[in-house]
Amino acid sequence: MTKETAIQDESNPKTTQIPKNEEKSFANKEVLPKMKKIEGDEPSHLQLSEKFLKRWSIEGLIGKGGYGEIYLAVDIVKGEEVAIKVEPKKRRGKLAKRMILEQHVMFKMQGKPHVPLMYGSGYTDKINYMIMQILSINVGDMKKSNPNKRLSQCSVGRIIHQSITALRDLHDVGYVHRDVKPANMCFGIYPSSRHTLILLDFGLVRRYKMENGEWREQRARAGFRGTTRYVSIRVHRRCEQAPYDDMVSVMYTAYELLSGELPWKYLEKSEEVLQLKEAMVIF
Known part of the structure; x- marks a missing residue:
């Protein structure tokens, strides 16, 4: 038994199409x-x-x-x-x-x-x-392939700007991503899309607000969702995730792409990562 749902509609002006002169190369x-x-x-x-x-x-x-x-x-x-x-x-x-x-x-x-x-x-x-x-290698692999294992300020600025725009679109339809990181960011491979960042992996999304705009009731203790290296302090504390937490993950992504690695890269325990993150925001 096979069920297939085709969603590409060439008559739909909202559907992004690959230019015909780019289809074969x-x-x-x-x-x-x-x-x-x-x-x-x-x-x-x-x-x-x-x-x-x-x-x-x-x-x-x-x-x-x-x-x-x-x-x-x-x-x-x-x-x-x-x-x-x-x-x-x-x-x-x-x-x-x-x-x-x-x-x-x-x-x-x-x-x-x-x-x-x-x-x-x-x-x-x-x-x-x-x-x-089909998309490019992910942004994390792009960083690794660079001789100095980091990206330029100009490149990171463009990545972060587009990441925020991508998340705004997701948040507008009522969902939080909950796994924002360089490995979930790619670019198009055709001339018309090679500078357009694409956000990937929506398997951990959660609805945070209803279609009428009202926020869902928050759980007293939420399960841990995301990648330890990039989640916010609130996620470590098992708080319900919101758009804020996606933005914190964007911040950690920017830090890693610019500097080459996050300060807690080699820590294995989530509690140790949390302690170092907390230390960074204490003034």
């Missing part, structure tokens, strides 16, 4: 994500050279995490490269909901300049999937 293939080796004994949701849904040829694995995998694929109808993100339909015996929420939020955000363009989404018997535009 990249501005710079060096910015494409590097293929990752698939170990023989590792289970893989999609197989190399597989024709997924008889439409997309799987070229390689470009991302892998605890929640799923991201593949580089080619649309055999249009000859365009795309990214396919998949997750198992069930996790620990329960229906996986992370990508379902991510699909919902990204659908609401289509037409905004700093969100990936989605070509379709759906599920099969075993996986949930999203088919999206």
